[in-house]
Every structure is written in structure tokens, then in C-alpha cells.
Amino acid sequence: xxxxxxxxxxxxxxxxxxxxxxxxxxxxxxxxxxxxxxxxxxxxxxxxxxxxxxxxxxxxxxxxxxxxxxxxxxxxxxxxxxxxxxxxxxxxxxxxxxxxxxxxxxxxxxxxxxxxxxxxxxxxxxxxxxxxxxxxxxxxxxxxxxxxxxxxxxxxxxxxxxxxxxxxxxxxxxxxxxxxxxxxxxxxxxxxxxxxxxxxxxxxxxxxxxxxxxxxxxxxxxxxxxxxxxxxxxxxxxxxxxxxxxxxxxxxxxxxxxxxxxxxxxxxxxxxxxxxxxxxxxxxxxxxxxxxxxxxxxxxxxxxxxxxxxxxxxxxxxxxxxxxxxxxxxxxxxxxxxxxxxxxxxxxxxxxxxxxxxxxxxxxxxxxxxxxxxxxxxxxxxxxxxxxxxxxxxxxxxxxxxxxxxxxxxxxxxxxxxxxxxxxxxxxxxxxxxxxxxxxxxxxxxxxxxxxxxxxxxxxxxxxxxxxxxxxxxxxxxxxxxxxxxxxxxxxxxxxxxxxxxxxxxxxxxxxxxxxxxxxxxxxxxxxxxxxxxxxxxxxxxxxxxxxxxxxxxxxxxxxxxxxxxxxxxxxxxxxxxxxxxxxxxxxxxxxxxxxxxxxxxxxxxxxxxxxxxxxxxxxxxxxxxxxxxxxxxxxxxxxxxxxxxxxxxxxxxxxxxxxxxxxxxxxxxxxxxxxxxxxxxxxxxxxxxxxxxxxxxxxxxxxxxxxxxxxxxxxxx
Ligand code: SF4
Numbered sequence: 001x002x003x004x005x006x007x008x009x010x011x012x013x014x015x016x017x018x019x020x021x022x023x024x025x026x027x028x029x030x031x032x033x034x035x036x037x038x039x040x041x042x043x044x045x046x047x048x049x050x051x052x053x054x055x056x057x058x059x060x061x062x063x064x065x066x067x068x069x070x071x072x073x074x075x076x077x078x079x080x081x082x083x084x085x086x087x088x089x090x091x092x093x094x095x096x097x098x099x100x101x102x103x104x105x106x107x108x109x110x111x112x113x114x115x116x117x118x119x120x121x122x123x124x125x126x127x128x129x130x131x132x133x134x135x136x137x138x139x140x141x142x143x144x145x146x147x148x149x150x151x152x153x154x155x156x157x158x159x160x161x162x163x164x165x166x167x168x169x170x171x172x173x174x175x176x177x178x179x180x181x182x183x184x185x186x187x188x189x190x191x192x193x194x195x196x197x198x199x200x201x202x203x204x205x206x207x208x209x210x211x212x213x214x215x216x217x218x219x220x221x222x223x224x225x226x227x228x229x230x231x232x233x234x235x236x237x238x239x240x241x242x243x244x245x246x247x248x249x250x251x252x253x254x255x256x257x258x259x260x261x262x263x264x265x266x267x268x269x270x271x272x273x274x275x276x277x278x279x280x281x282x283x284x285x286x287x288x289x290x291x292x293x294x295x296x297x298x299x300x301x302x303x304x305x306x307x308x309x310x311x312x313x314x315x316x317x318x319x320x321x322x323x324x325x326x327x328x329x330x331x332x333x334x335x336x337x338x339x340x341x342x343x344x345x346x347x348x349x350x351x352x353x354x355x356x357x358x359x360x361x362x363x364x365x366x367x368x369x370x371x372x373x374x375x376x377x378x379x380x381x382x383x384x385x386x387x388x389x390x391x392x393x394x395x396x397x398x399x400x401x402x403x404x405x406x407x408x409x410x411x412x413x414x415x416x417x418x419x420x421x422x423x424x425x426x427x428x429x430x431x432x433x434x435x436x437x438x439x440x441x442x443x444x445x446x447x448x449x450x451x452x453x454x455x456x457x458x459x460x461x462x463x464x465x466x467x468x469x470x471x472x473x474x475x476x477x478x479x480x481x482x483x484x485x486x487x488x489x490x491x492x493x494x495x496x497x498x499x500x501x502x503x504x505x506x507x508x509x510x511x512x513x514x515x516x517x518x519x520x521x522x523x524x525x526x527x528x529x530x531x532x533x534x535x536x537x538x539x540x541x542x543x544x545x546x547x548x549x550x551x552x553x554x555x556x557x558x559x560x561x562x563x564x565x566x567x568x569x570x571x572x573x574x575x576x577x578x579x580x581x582x583x584x585x586x587x588x589x590x591x592x593x594x595x596x597x598x599x600x601x602x603x604x605x606x607x608x609x610x611x612x613x614x615x616x617x618x619x620x621x622x623x624x625x626x627x628x629x630x631x632x633x634x635x636x637x638x639x640x641x642x643x644x645x646x647x648x649x650x651x652x653x654x655x656x657x658x659x660x661x662x663x664x665x666x667x668x669x670x671x672x673x674x675x676x677x678x679x680x681x682x683x684x685x686x687x688x689x690x691x692x693x694x695x696x697x698x699x700x701x702x703x704x705x706x707x708x709x710x711x712x713x714x715x716x717x718x
Contacts, residue, residue: 002252003270004205007284008197010257010266012190014071014094015039019262021092022068026051030088031065035078036123038070041213041260043238062087072123073097075130097124100157100186101131107155107182108132115139115148115177117170118159125159141166145173154178160188164405185404190259191218193371197284198222198256199229200356205254207232207247211269212258219258226256238265239272247273344368344411346401349418354395362387364399364413371410372399378414381455390415416455423454424490431485436502439483441476449473451483451497458483458495467503510542515579523591528568536560538572538586545584547572552588554595554628556614564588595628596668603629603670605660608677613654616646623658623672631670633658639675650674 011019018038025032026048033056037045045055059067059081066088069078073093082089093101104114114136118125129136139145156174158167167187175181202208208226212219214237227233232250234243247253253273257266274281344350344366352364352372362379364372380390391397400421403412430437439451439458448461460483462473484505487496518524518540526538526545536552537544552563564570573590577583603609603625611623611631620634633656638649650656658672 001247001250001273001278001280003273003281004201004252004254005266005270005281005283006194006197006201006254006256008190008193009255010211010259010261010263011039012094012188012259014096014188014190015259016263017094018068018071018092019044021090022048022053025066025068025090026053028052028066032068033062033065034068034070035059035074036070036072038068039260039262040216041262041265043265044260044262059085059087066090068092071097073101073127074123075127075134077130093127094160094188096160096186096188097128100128100160100184103155103157103184103186104128104136105131108135110153112153112155112182113137113151113178115145115154115156115174116159117145117156117167118162122159122161124161128157128159139170142169142173145170145177148177150176151178153180154182156181156183158184158186160186161191162187168405187405194218194222194256194259195225196371198226198254201254201256201284202226202229202233205230205252206250207234207252208254208256209233209242209269209273210235210256210258211237211266212261213237216258216260219261222256222258226254230254236269239268242269242272244272244276247276344401344404346404348401349398349421350401351396352399352413354391354393354397357387357391357393359387362391362415364397366399366411368411372401372413373410374399374413374415378402378412378416380416381420381457382452419455423456426454427456427485427488427495428490431488434484436482436484437497438480439497440480441478444473444477449476451481453483453495453497456495458485458497460497460499464498464500467500467507507542511582512542514540514542515577515582515584518574518577518584520574520576522574523571524574525569525571526586528564528566528570531560531564531566533559536564536588538570540572540584540586543582543584545572545574545586547586547588551575551586551590554589554592595626596665599629599665599670600663602626603660603663605663608657608659610655610657611672613650613652613656616650616652618645621646621650621674623656625658625670629670631658631660631672633672633674637661637671637673637675640681 010016015038022032022034022038032053034048034053035056035058037055038048039045048054053068056062056067059078063085064087067082068090069092071092071094079089081087104116108114108131114129114132116125116128116136116138117140118138119140120126120138125138129138137148139148154174154177156171164187167185171183174183198208198210202225208230210219210223210226210233212222212235214220214235219235223233223235232246234246236242255266255270270281350366352366354362355365355371356363360376362374364374366372374387376387379385379387397415398418399413399415400417401411402414402417405411427437429435437453439453439460441449441451441460442457443450445459448459449465451458451460462470464486465473465476481499482502483497483499484502485495486498486501487494489495524540526540528536529539529544530537533549535546535548537546547560547564549557549560552560557563570588571591572586572588574584575587575590576585578585609625611625613621614624614630615622618635620632621638622630623633624630633646635643635646638646643649656674657677658674659677660670661673661676662669662671664670
């Protein structure tokens, strides 16, 4: 069996302190009294009686002895009366009640009308009223509050055990009752916390044991709440009442106890169960105490002004060494509690520890008198995430205090708001610095995309998705994109993002890097991006360089597409860089083998080959022997007879046989002859004239006949 003791159960902090104080005086030789019944628990009262500590109603018939003031506290005249009569007072007033007394005294002295929300007959309220000379107006409902007059200054406090609903309702009325109004929510959540802890535990266990007096109303309430959740719920006053038979074969038993049940009774009950069933005991209450101790170590500065003030107050008391020790402990605790009570207010951002993660909410311990609740909606802006996706038990998180009381005593918190505030701050920083952010695209909307950046929704206009037009925006949904903030208005909640600007900036950066790193003659790789009539644009990593059409091929081409295609990955040679105008000239043909390189191996002088006439000019015809290799047939080499113009004999694209007369690879020149590739016509020998071929190495072969033939012809014909 496993036994789990609820994290909030048994006597509250204030009563526990009072019990500890009383125990120190048990068995003394002096007469020891408590002013009023210390606690509404039959077993405790009987035990104190046995130890010689009796409850009295007032000091009227007392002349000596020690009187312990219970946790409810008393009016100041009780201390005065005791001093006058030589009675020693041991003050076990709960620190929370002490705090109310101090506030009332302080504001009464400043001239405020004190208003106490609570029960005028409750001993705590009676005592508090004494700290303002019984001038307080005590209201216990909205109607009573509405009936009081208007005051220049009012100070409103609460009896520690009223409901938060009553506090809120009355305060709404009280806000109009004073020219200046101060409110101190002095409600103690001890009862509420016990009920909440019992409910949380009842869900997890097979049986619940509720310990407390059968006539204790708060214990009966715990029993009722537990029973509604766990059918096997039993109420016991002492260990003797345990339904041992019914607990056999039960795996997990939860234990809670009313606010008037001291620890020793809980221990007896748990001890009997664990003896019977050899059980393992988990005391959630002790875990909480450890947490509080740790928090105190960190939070309470030794030289705190509040501690000093409390110490000064303690010195005024005529107390024994033990009394002083008790007072100091209380002051320290009060200071710690006071610290949280004062510092936690609506609108604060504070740190807390996650103590429970449920399907629809997260419970956070703030070190405050009530735990905080973060609803699922206040946890995150992403509806697809559940609480367990975001936090785990034990996590320390920052939260925003939305409301100190949701009507049921819980502090309402928001993590989303903290995240959003942080998100805006980070976005603003990025906006100012021009630095990129990361955003997840969550949906496509009219005109663009919605992206979440730092928990904040931003709009990416369609024109800012990419540097070019994007047809299908949906392809980006669910993608995480680097983005740039281009417009931000925190007040209006406006956030506009751009991927395009970032891409352009990156491209510009790369472009400068490329321009600074390349030089004429470098060979680099690039991708053909665009073809035009005058050349091809090639992306060389951030910048587009141009290959002029004349630099694409060793041959003459009519259009770049004859050699290149968009998307081709090619090697190019840098022909020139103009950083000022951001222009780069490239050559493609330079990276290709030149056909002239081994022309002498392929062609020999005297050889007759076939070629195509690619161009006719006045002085001859250019004949392409193969791609990139052209030779010239001088006009004189076209035919044996005189040719006035090459066009008279030849046509472009005509295939002709030519004889190679000369090859000069270094000059990339080949001299060709059509006529020598053909048989000499017989009629040319008709007049027995001889022709003599003369030409230099540098020029196409030209005959003397070509030069003077016409003259001779004319002479001969005369
Ligand atoms: S104020 Fe709270 S802690 Fe103090 S005695 Fe009352 S219920 Fe207990």
C-alpha cells in the first residue's frame, strides 16, 4: 500500500505555530492559560487540560501566571492589562492576523477610516478592531457596505477567513466610499488550499481518509468534496476509527485532515495504517515545507528593514527567552509571507514553479498564499499545443498576474502574455538592428501568409515571399523561414515580415563578395539564367554575368540557344570585372577546345577537301571546313577564268571542293583554292599563254594572271 498525505492538510500555519508555542509551556510549574479555546478539536483540548493548560475567556480574575494569546490575536489593551497585573503574555497571534493589526494601526494613525470586511462577532475581528480604538466599520455583505457613508480616506482590510467573492463584491461598493481608498486583501487561503489539495489527491487514489472532528465544519466539507470524487472516502477522528477491513487490498490511500487536526493525530492515523499494511508513506506536505524553507533562504535578506522593525517591536514585549525565540520565528515567517503578499499584485510579472500539469490548466506555486492557475488559453498562442507540450512539473517559469483572485481564491496567471511581451521586445530589437528572425508559416490567407515569430502572428505579403513571383503560396505552410521585420507597431499589434528583403540582402552581400573575389582570367562555374539575342546571363553566385554572343562559341552563331540552355551548369572564364557598375563579362568559348589547336594534324597542304561557303566578300569567299575552321578562297582562286565578283560564281551555303594551299595555325589562316581543286579547263590553253602563280606566305595565293590578266587580255584582244 502507498499512503499519500495531501500537500495542504491539517492545522494551518498559524494554528501550528500556536500549538508549538503552547507545547513549550506544557508541564510548567507556573499556571498557564490560553485566552480562548486554542483549537476546536476535542482531543487537543483534552490533551492540554491533562497538561495543565486551561482556556480562560478574559484576564478579569487572573492575578498571575502565563497567558498564551491564540492565533486569532487580541486587542492591545489585553497586553496593557496583563502588564499592569504582572501577567506574562505569550503571543501566538498568527502572523497573518498580526499583519492586519499592524495595517489597521498604521492607517488609523494616518487618519483613515478603517473598514473591516468580516464577522463582527469573530474573535479575530474583535481583536483587530481594538487596534483602531474600536472605530472600525465592520461589514459582512454588499448591502451593509452600501449603507455606510462617504469618507475622505478609507482603509479596507479583510477577516482572514472570508471568501474572495465577498471581498470582491464588497470592494466594488467600497471603491466609491472614500476620496482616497486603500485596500489590503488580507484573506488567508488555508481552507481553500486544503480543499483544493484534497480534490487533487482524491482523483489519484483508491481510498481517502479524512481526519478531523465529526463536528468540525471544515473537516466535513473536506469529506464531502473527497467523497464526490472517491467513493471509498472515510472520515475518522482518531486512529481508532480507521475502517481497517475496508482498506485491505487497497493500493493507494490518500490522507487529508481538517484545519483543526494537529499533526500528531495525523501521524497516529497514518502510523496505524502503515503498520497494518506495511505501507510506503509519501508526505506531500513535507515536500511543500522543504520548498518554503528553500525559498525563505533565498528571499529573506538578513538586514531586511521589515525584520529590523519586527525585532524592535519584539523588544517592547516583556517576554522570556523562549517567547523571544518564538516571536522571532514568527516575525521571520511573517516577513517572508509579507514579502510575497506585498510584492504580488495584479499586473506583476513573477517567477513560479510548476507543481501540476493538467489537460486544461497548469498550477504554479508562487510562494504566495494561493497557488496560481494558467488556463490552456493563457499558456500559449498555439492551439495545437497541450499544456504538457509546453511545461513540466518542477519547471520554473515567468508568469503575468492577471488577477489576484478568480472568485475561488486562485491567482489567475498568464504565461502567454509574458511570452508575447518578450516576443515583441525581441522583435523590436531585431527590427531596430535589421537582423533576421525565424518564423513558422501557419496558414495561407488572402494576399499572403501568416507566420508565428516569437509567439506573435505576423503577415508576409505575397510579394515578399520571394524575389520573384510565387504562384503557389501554400507550399510554404508549415515551413520555418528566415524573415526580416519590415513593419512593427506594438500598440496596434501590427507585424509585417519579408523573406524577399532578406533574400535580396543576402544576394547583394554575395554579389559584393563575388565582385571582390574574381579577376579577369579566372575560371568559375555558374548557372545559365537567361538567354537573349545578344548573349546569355549566367549566375555566378550572387551576381549575373553576361556572355556576349560572340563569346559563346568559336563559331558564328545566330542565337545563344544554339549552344546553351537555361539551367545549364557551365564553366566560364571571367573576361572583365567592373565593380562600380557591378558588371561581369564572361566567356564560354574560352573554356572549350579551339578547333585550330590541332588543325595541322587534320589538314595538309595540297590536300583537297570539301567545305561550305559561309560568307562572300569582295576579295573572295570564306569556306568552312568544319565547325570553327574557315579558310579563304581568294577571288583569283575561284576559277581559271577571270572572276569579277565572287558572287558571280558562288553562293553562300554552297558546298565546294577546295585545295589547301597554305596553313598558318598561329594566324588562324588557311588559303584555299577552288580552281586548283578542279581540272584546268582546256580552253584556257587556247592561246598558249602561260600563267605564273605568285603569292607570299602571308597572303592567299594570287596569280599574276589575276593581277594583270585583264590587261593582257585587253591587249591581246586589241
Ligand atoms: S490566518 Fe490563516 S494561517 Fe493564520 S490562523 Fe488563520 S487560517 Fe491559520
